[in-house]
Amino acid sequence: MENTSQTSPETPAPDGSADGRRNFLVQAAVSTVAVACLAVPAVIGLVTALNPLSLKSRAGKRVPLTTLDELPEDGTPRKFAIIDDRTDAWNVFPDQPVGGVFLRRSGKDKKEEVVAINATCPHLGGPLQYQETDDGGKFFCPLHSASFDLDGKPLDKPSPSPRRLDELDDPPPETKLDGGKQVVWVTFQDFETGKSTKVPKT
Ligand code: FES
Structure with a gap:
């Protein structure tokens, strides 16, 4: 067929x-x-x-964080939140926490020199803490138990972190007299994590 x-x-x-x-x-x-x-x-x-990770804040902005007399004279760090507007493609979210920074007095006489260190761990972005120790304190990241001295140098051998802590030194903090107080101004910047060098996030 x-x-x-x-x-x-x-x-x-x-x-x-x-x-x-x-x-x-x-x-x-x-x-x-x-x-x-x-x-x-x-x-x-x-x-x-x-996706909140896609939100961007205005990095590189110079902000007044505190007054010099709020920082301990013995060089103990204090942590401050960075508050700024976050934006996405359509919206502005005002006054959001966008990061943190440790400030501490340094230099010979610990009078006016201030060091600022980004409070995010350079390994994978854990939140750094300050811990008191017998020999003057250290920074600690609880995510993978990394320790750093107060200058930001890794203390573990080997360290989980690919680099030292990120100092905000470009430009460095400065103090300006305002209303009879020395106000500490900091330029906040976040950096890429997991890299051996400091790469600013854009
Ligand atoms: S994120 Fe800090 S040690 Fe891993």
Whole structure:
């Protein structure tokens, strides 16, 4: 018996013609491309809006953090939150915590020189703490138990951290007399984690 079920590119479409089938396929392809063109920016926008890691603050901004008399004269560090606006593609979120910084007096007489260290661990971004020790204190990251001296140098051998702590020294903190008080100004900056050198985040 003759087989009547074989198909070919010229198999007629439901309207009974090969042209009808070709038109149907062309329209389907055009629709698919159009949907993809609309979907890609929409997905990117959604990810940007929902992912807090994609929010950006205005790094490199000089801010007044405290007054000099709030910093212990023996050089013990104090931690301060950095508050700034965060922005995404469409919105501004005012007054959000965007990071932290340790300030401490340093130098020979510990009078006016102030050192600022970013309070984020350069390994994988853990929150640094200050811990008192018998020999003057250290910075500690609880995420992978890394310790650093007060100048930011790793104390572990080997250290989990690929580099020393990130000093905010470009430009360094400065004190300015304002209303009878020495106000400490700091330029805050975050850096890439997991790298052996300090790379500013943009
Ligand atoms: S994140 Fe600080 S030691 Fe790993």
